[in-house]
Amino acid sequence: MADNSVTPELQKDIYYHMALARALDDRMWILNRQGRAPVVYSSNGHEAAQVGSAFALNRGEDWIVPYYRDLALVLAYGMTPREIMLHLLGKADDPNSGGRQMPAHWGLKRRHILTTGSVVATQDIHAAGLALASKILKDGRVSVAYFGEGSTSQGEFHEALNFAAVHKLPVIFFNENNGYAISVPARKQMAVMDVAARASGYGMPGVIVDGNDPLKVYEVTRQARERALAGEGPTLIEAKTYRFVPHSSDDDDRAYRSREEVAEWKKRDPLTTFEKYVLENQILSADEHAAMQKKIKETVNDATDFAEKAALPDPSTLELHVYH
Amino acid sequence: MAVMTYLEAIRETLRQELRRDNRIIIYGEDVGVRGGVFRVTEGLQAEFGEERVIDSPLAEAAIIGTAIGAAVNGLRPVPEIQFADFIFPAINQIVQEAARIRYRSNGDFGVPLVIRAPFGGGVHGALYHSQSVEAFFAHVPGLKVVIPATPYDAKGLLASAIQDEDPVLYFEHKAAYRSLKGEVPDERYLIPIGKADLKREGKDLSIITYGLMVSYAQRAAETLDKEGISVEILDLRTIRPLDVEAILDTAKKTGRVLVVHEDNLTGGIGGEVSALIAEHALFYLDAPIMRLAGPDVPAMPYSPPLEHAFMVTPDKIAEAARKLAKF
Numbered sequence: 001m002a003d004n005s006v007t008p009e010l011q012k013d014i015y016y017h018m019a020l021a022r023a024l025d026d027r028m029w030i031l032n033r034q035g036r037a038p039v040v041y042s043s044n045g046h047e048a049a050q051v052g053s054a055f056a057l058n059r060g061e062d063w064i065v066p067y068y069r070d071l072a073l074v075l076a077y078g079m080t081p082r083e084i085m086l087h088l089l090g091k092a093d094d095p096n097s098g099g100r101q102m103p104a105h106w107g108l109k110r111r112h113i114l115t116t117g118s119v120v121a122t123q124d125i126h127a128a129g130l131a132l133a134s135k136i137l138k139d140g141r142v143s144v145a146y147f148g149e150g151s152t153s154q155g156e157f158h159e160a161l162n163f164a165a166v167h168k169l170p171v172i173f174f175n176e177n178n179g180y181a182i183s184v185p186a187r188k189q190m191a192v193m194d195v196a197a198r199a200s201g202y203g204m205p206g207v208i209v210d211g212n213d214p215l216k217v218y219e220v221t222r223q224a225r226e227r228a229l230a231g232e233g234p235t236l237i238e239a240k241t242y243r244f245v246p247h248s249s250d251d252d253d254r255a256y257r258s259r260e261e262v263a264e265w266k267k268r269d270p271l272t273t274f275e276k277y278v279l280e281n282q283i284l285s286a287d288e289h290a291a292m293q294k295k296i297k298e299t300v301n302d303a304t305d306f307a308e309k310a311a312l313p314d315p316s317t318l319e320l321h322v323y324h
Numbered sequence: 325m326a327v328m329t330y331l332e333a334i335r336e337t338l339r340q341e342l343r344r345d346n347r348i349i350i351y352g353e354d355v356g357v358r359g360g361v362f363r364v365t366e367g368l369q370a371e372f373g374e375e376r377v378i379d380s381p382l383a384e385a386a387i388i389g390t391a392i393g394a395a396v397n398g399l400r401p402v403p404e405i406q407f408a409d410f411i412f413p414a415i416n417q418i419v420q421e422a423a424r425i426r427y428r429s430n431g432d433f434g435v436p437l438v439i440r441a442p443f444g445g446g447v448h449g450a451l452y453h454s455q456s457v458e459a460f461f462a463h464v465p466g467l468k469v470v471i472p473a474t475p476y477d478a479k480g481l482l483a484s485a486i487q488d489e490d491p492v493l494y495f496e497h498k499a500a501y502r503s504l505k506g507e508v509p510d511e512r513y514l515i516p517i518g519k520a521d522l523k524r525e526g527k528d529l530s531i532i533t534y535g536l537m538v539s540y541a542q543r544a545a546e547t548l549d550k551e552g553i554s555v556e557i558l559d560l561r562t563i564r565p566l567d568v569e570a571i572l573d574t575a576k577k578t579g580r581v582l583v584v585h586e587d588n589l590t591g592g593i594g595g596e597v598s599a600l601i602a603e604h605a606l607f608y609l610d611a612p613i614m615r616l617a618g619p620d621v622p623a624m625p626y627s628p629p630l631e632h633a634f635m636v637t638p639d640k641i642a643e644a645a646r647k648l649a650k651f
């Protein structure tokens with residue numbers, strides 16, 4: 001684990017959000033298998049990268065532009081478990097989209113989470129645009145785009161990096177590299193080993209970090225944010241990680257990766273590793289840990305019950321909000 | 325002759341074509357090892373190798389742009405766009421390049437290219453996995469747009485598209501993949517692009533449609549038959565070029581026309597079909613032309629009540645047809 005300046009309180013908070021995200025995620029799969037949620041996209045395995053980076057930001061003030069993988073991120077950024085479950089079940093009060101978007105298509109104005117579609121890499125340019133405004137308005141905000149390594153094959157990713165670097169925008173490009181784009185391994189996506197290697201071609205630092213260590217991720221994100229605020233421009237961060245579950249509930253990952261490979265990564269599960277760390281270092285006592293587990297269980301139950309009882313959108317709302 | 329799903333008909337045609345002509349290559353996102361997210365290309369990489377069935381980087385502009393280059397240089401690329409909704413990063417290559425290359429080179433260059441893409445909704449796909457994008461492309465001279473309605477047509481039209489010397493967009497409705505079954509001959513056959521198919525003869529009114537909506541219209545027609553309304557159904561099969569003659573023939577015959585598509589109303593193919601009838605067969609009509617289409621909202625929502633409100637269904641078709649018959 002990183003030698004770090006983060007307080008024990010902060011570490012507890014990071015652990016709590018990682019564990020809560022995993023518990024929510026697990027529940028979503030159960031709901032899916034029971035036929036109560038048609039589609040699930042997971043952050044399972046990515047929690048350290050997402051939560052570690054979120055806590056290094058001015059949460060709710062800095063802009064984040066997530067993608068469908070980012071359940072743990074939006075949770076750490078202030079979306080409530082009830083809101084997350086309302087979204088999963090397409091309920092009228094889903095604050096992301098009123099039930100319009102597919103699950104895991106985040107957006108929450110109140111917390112400065114920009115609404116996002118499914119078309120990969122579009123969000124990278126939006127983050128640069130948010131940062132362009134911040135630079136001109138001097139609002140002190142940093143913007144962060146989150147994206148998978150597969151999406152870095154898109155032209156829009158490259159255009160975003162170039163634009164942001166030319167204009168020294170206060171933006172962070174945060175890559176969650178899990179080695180696969182659905183079934184396609186990273187080596188068929190790019191001829192270089194690291195996404196971070198792209199950065200030098202655009203004139204910005206490219207930083208590789210162990211994406212399964214939340215404290216290391218926290219630290220590199222904090223530095224990138226400082227750089228952005230100092231007017232030194234964007235940073236590309238590559239968090240190396242792994243997703244432990246299929247791409248979505250419609251996927252079957254046995255077709256393209258071995259069980260041995262998954263098991264090997266599972267040994268470095270960010271949640272169990274960090275749990276061990278906080279317990280061994282007495283950041284969290286056994287009693288506190290047990291109380292936290294209980295709270296998480298109750299929170300997940302509450303969110304599920306709340307969302308299941310909530311109303312579906314009225315069909316008469318279909319044509320609302322096409323224009324102002 | 326075997327009974328096949330719509331999806332199997334497409335897969336078996338791809339297999340037959342790959343065997344027939346080694347200039348054909350298939351590529352796209354997840355089409356190789358995984359056999360595509362819908363399994364359309366399952367088993368093809370195992371049979372034809374990684375050079376002919378290629379897992380490409382996640383970049384639609386590059387997929388179509390390289391296919392154009394490869395087509396000009398002697399191959400017959402059949403790239404897949406994983407969902408029609410994700411064709412837009414490639415629209416520059418399709419519209420500005422593929423569609424215009426023959427014209428701008430005064431006939432010197434051509435782009436024999438087939439772009440396959442699953443489209444359409446009603447499958448919990450929400451905004452970005454449900455779109456009907458055909459009208460964007462049907463607007464563009466230089467492109468052909470094919471949308472088969474049955475497993476039989478899926479085969480014959482795909483073989484024709486692959487043989488065509490010009491760029492063809494071949495759209496496959498996701499909800500048709502496993503729900504539609506039918507007999508498909510083993511041997512290769514061609515269904516001409518630009519020829520509509522009279523799916524059902526009737527005398528009171530004509531439903532003109534394409535793709536999955538053909539089978540929805542057939543269900544509606546059976547219901548209406550019991551009510552004493554005789555429905556004719558014209559399956560366009562190709563929405564560019566349109567089979568003008570077949571459209572006018574059915575309009576003149578029944579004098580009442582209902583055009584149906586899942587794509588949203590404004591600027592959809594229904595407008596073009598209606599205009600053709602208004603221009604060339606107005607005095608044969610006994611009622612104003614009627615259109616039934618998806619609503620003019622940006623895309624299909626996820627939540628079941630909203631998705632249902634969006635979708636064109638056999639019930640909605642029957643309801644519209646009743647009104648038209650009574651006019």
Ligand SMILES: Cc1ncc(C[n+]2csc(CCOP(=O)(O)OP(=O)(O)O)c2C)c(N)n1
Nearest residue numbers: 069118119120148149150151180181182410
């Ligand atoms: C432009 C576009 N093309 C295709 C897709 C379909 N698709 C959704 S996710 C995905 C793989 C993305 O992989 P990666 O960027 O590595 O993110 P990960 O899911 O691994 O976190 C694909 C091909 C899409 N959403 N957008």
Ligand SMILES: [Mg+2]
Nearest residue numbers: 148149180181
């Ligand atoms: Mg990935």
